[in-house]
Amino acid sequence: MSSSSAAPAAKPPMREALVAAAFQLFLERGYEQTTVDDIAALAGVGRRSFFRYFPSKEDVVFPDHERCLADMTAFLAAGGEEHEPVRRVCDAARLVLGMYAENPTFSVQRYRLTKQVPGLRAYELSVVWRYERALAEYLRGRFAGRPDGTLRADVVAAAVVAAHNNALRSWLRSDGLGDAGAAVDHALGYVQKAFGRGTEPGASPVRAAAVTAGEPAGPGEDVVVLVSRRDAPLWRVVQELETALGRC
Template sequence: MARWEPNASGRLREAAMALYTERGYEQTTVGDIAERAGLTARTFFRYFADKREVLFAGSEALEGALRSAVDEAPEDASPMQVVAAVLDGIAALIGRDRDYSRQRQVVIDATPELQERELIKLARLALVLRDALRARGVSDPEAGLAAETALAIVRVGFDRWINTDDERELADVLRESLARLETLVAP
């Protein structure tokens, strides 16, 4: 096997997704993934801590996009206007490949360990958003409520995006979900 292979990370992701879909997550080993990708297990561990992280790599980029969206929002933006900007930032990252997102979600939904990891990721995103809103001067209760609301919108909108034939972009579905929520809470 060659010492250097182009796009090793992408090949490992593709191999993992194919194997998780064919065999199931629990029945797939790191060695299986590396072999399918034409790489070694040692190479796998250069990119991912374990086989779960193939599905969750990029969480840091998501947190960074979230922080950037908060930082770049106009100073006079309300917390929910900031949330709208955050939703656009999240959609830009996770809304690129609907088919992959669908496959990924099927694997996660079939595996309690991955469901737990997904919940941890979402909770971490809510904390990052809450702290970023607090840094903007939003009070504690409002920052927490806005952050949790944002993640609820992401969960509902993402589920709709991957489970319907609606061909709209994820950002549009998230904006619509935010608008629906606003009508629910309007006096």
């Protein structure tokens, strides 16, 4: 965003004024019928001032995505080995939701506008693609060296974006009523269950754990609980069992 280096602490009022003027005209006349000159005039500035803030008319419709993409990239880069990767990308996706939920009225207006204007739909697809690539790149780094690392990264990133957008769009369709955060948490929870640690499709079909029943007693009182997919190979089940029993 060309303006961010000039005023990093807060959005410049002129930028906000241009966005407000643009949406006022889009709603009154329609997107196609509004020119950049119209927007600049309503905001009380010249055409060149508009282009100082936005490269094109389309960009004024999505004024916060560049900042949000930068925030997301920084958030992912700040993550360490201690962060479970799938959870981390889910948290990164929540930054996008935060941007929408910050201003429900504006988000709903934009959603309706985007549905009507094919050019804006295409723009939005390219933005969504950039979010998805940011998540996938992070996951590719975290999954490097694992079998199917890039496949897993791409699939999880796509699933996270799809889940996020499913919940976001439901919220936008409901005019921004209801709890967007809870809806997105639920949707992302579905993806975490499918792909989070210990539930990867490639993970062992067998789980075994030693459980101490009741009060601490002698070693012989512990119980081993083993859950296995019925089609798991027997050797795999026994191996898991031996580990849980502490006998190998």
